[in-house]
Amino acid sequence: MLETRLVKFEIFRFRPEQDEGESWQTYEVPCPEDWVVLDALNYIKDEIDPTLSHRWSCRMGVCGSCGMMVNGTPDLTCKAFVRELAEPIRVAPLANFPVVRDLVVELDSFMTKLKSVKPWIIRKVEKDVEHGEYLQSPDDLENFKQFSMCINCCLCYAACPVLAHEPDFIGPAAIALGFRYNQDSRDEGEAERYDVLTGPDGVWHCSYANECSEVCPKHVDPAAAINRSKLVTALQWVKILPKRGA
Amino acid sequence: MAASSTRTLPARMPDGWWREHPRYRTYVLFAATGFVLIGVNLLLLAGVAALSTSVAAWQGYLEVLGSLPGLVGVAALLIGTLFFALRWLRVGAKIPAVRLGPLPAASMGLILVVHYAGFVTLTLLIVVLLSGLVI
Numbered sequence: 001m002l003e004t005r006l007v008k009f010e011i012f013r014f015r016p017e018q019d020e021g022e023s024w025q026t027y028e029v030p031c032p033e034d035w036v037v038l039d040a041l042n043y044i045k046d047e048i049d050p051t052l053s054h055r056w057s058c059r060m061g062v063c064g065s066c067g068m069m070v071n072g073t074p075d076l077t078c079k080a081f082v083r084e085l086a087e088p089i090r091v092a093p094l095a096n097f098p099v100v101r102d103l104v105v106e107l108d109s110f111m112t113k114l115k116s117v118k119p120w121i122i123r124k125v126e127k128d129v130e131h132g133e134y135l136q137s138p139d140d141l142e143n144f145k146q147f148s149m150c151i152n153c154c155l156c157y158a159a160c161p162v163l164a165h166e167p168d169f170i171g172p173a174a175i176a177l178g179f180r181y182n183q184d185s186r187d188e189g190e191a192e193r194y195d196v197l198t199g200p201d202g203v204w205h206c207s208y209a210n211e212c213s214e215v216c217p218k219h220v221d222p223a224a225a226i227n228r229s230k231l232v233t234a235l236q237w238v239k240i241l242p243k244r245g246a
Numbered sequence: 247m248a249a250s251s252t253r254t255l256p257a258r259m260p261d262g263w264w265r266e267h268p269r270y271r272t273y274v275l276f277a278a279t280g281f282v283l284i285g286v287n288l289l290l291l292a293g294v295a296a297l298s299t300s301v302a303a304w305q306g307y308l309e310v311l312g313s314l315p316g317l318v319g320v321a322a323l324l325i326g327t328l329f330f331a332l333r334w335l336r337v338g339a340k341i342p343a344v345r346l347g348p349l350p351a352a353s354m355g356l357i358l359v360v361h362y363a364g365f366v367t368l369t370l371l372i373v374v375l376l377s378g379l380v381i
C-alpha cells in the first residue's frame with residue numbers, strides 16, 4: 001500500500017459566467033506517492049469541487065491536452081509527479097493564452113498559426129499510387145524525425161518570452177513543424193512556406209531564449225528548428241541555397 | 247476564423263517570470279549583454295579615434311584604460327563578452343547541425359569541437375597579437 005499524504009494545491013479559477021477576474025482556490029488532496037498533478041486535479045473534480053474545469057485525455061504524455069503552469073513552469077500535468085513539487089503546488093492555465101475557464105485556455109490563435117506553415121507534405125505533382133511510394137533513406141528520416149515528435153501541447157508557447165510580448169509571433173511548435181516538412185525529402189513546399197517563416201511574424205522574432213526547448217516534453221527542440229530556419233532561409237535569400245518547390 | 251463569443255481572460259505572462267526562474271534570468275542577462283557589446287564597440291571606436299587624432303590623444307586613451315576605473319570597466323566588459331560568447335557557443339552550436347541543400351547535417355560532436363576550438367584559437371590569436379609577441 002502506497003503512503004498517502006495531504007498535499008495543498010492552489011488552483012487558478014475563472015468562471016466567466018460569475019467571475020469578473022481570476023482568483024485562487026486552495027484544496028487539500030490526499031495524494032498517494034505515485035500521483036501526478038493530473039491525478040490530483042481529477043480527484044478535486046470528482047470528490048471535492050465538480051465546478052473545476054481542466055483538459056486532459058490520454059494520461060500518458062502523448063495527447064498534449066493537459067499542459068498547464070505547474071509552480072510557474074509549463075508542464076504536462078500527467079507527468080508532473082506531486083512528490084517532486086514544492087508545496088503549495090500552484091496550478092494555472094498555460095501562460096500566453098487567453099483563459100476560457102479555470103485551467104482551460106483558448107487555442108484558436110495557435111491553430112491558425114499552425115495552419116499558416118502548411119504542416120503537411122506538398123508535392124508539385126502527386127505521384128499516382130501505381131507508380132509506388134516515395135522512398136526515403138534513414139538519413140533523410142533523421143533530418144526531420146526529431147521535429148515530427150511534437151504533440152502540440154503548447155508548453156513551448158507558454159514558455160516563450162517573445163510570445164509574451166509579441167502575440168502574433170508564429171511561435172515555436174508551428175515553426176518546428178514547418179521546418180520539419182521543409183527538411184522532409186518528399187516535400188516540395190519550401191517555397192510556399194518561405195514567406196510565412198521569414199515574414200514579420202516569422203523566425204526573426206525569435207531571440208533564442210531556448211525556453212521552448214527546455215520545457216518541451218518530447219525533446220523536439222523547437223529553438224534549434226527556428227534558428228536553423230534562420231540559417232537556411234538567409235542562405236536562400238542570398239540565393240546560395242535553392243528553395244525546393246520554387 | 248470567426249472571433250470567439252466566449253468571454254475570456256486575456257493572455258498573461260508567467261507570474262514573476264524573470265525573478266522566479268533561473269533559466270529566464272540567464273536569458274535576460276544574455277540579452278543584456280547587447281549593452282556590453284555596444285560598450286566594447288564604443289571603447290574600440292574611441293581608441294581608433296584617439297589613434298587618428300594625435301600621439302597625445304592615444305597616450306591619453308591608454309592612460310584612461312590603465313587607470314583603476316578603466317581597468318574595472320574593461321574587466322566588466324570582458325566578463326560580459328565572455329558570458330555572451332559561452333552561452334552563444336552552448337545554445338548556438340545546434341544551429342549548424344542542419345542539412346544545407348546537398349550537404350548532409352554535420353554531427354553535433356564535430357560542431358561542438360569546431361565551435362570551441364575556433365573560440366579558443368581566435369582568443370589566443372588575439373592575445374598573442376595584442377601582446378606584441380608577433381608584430
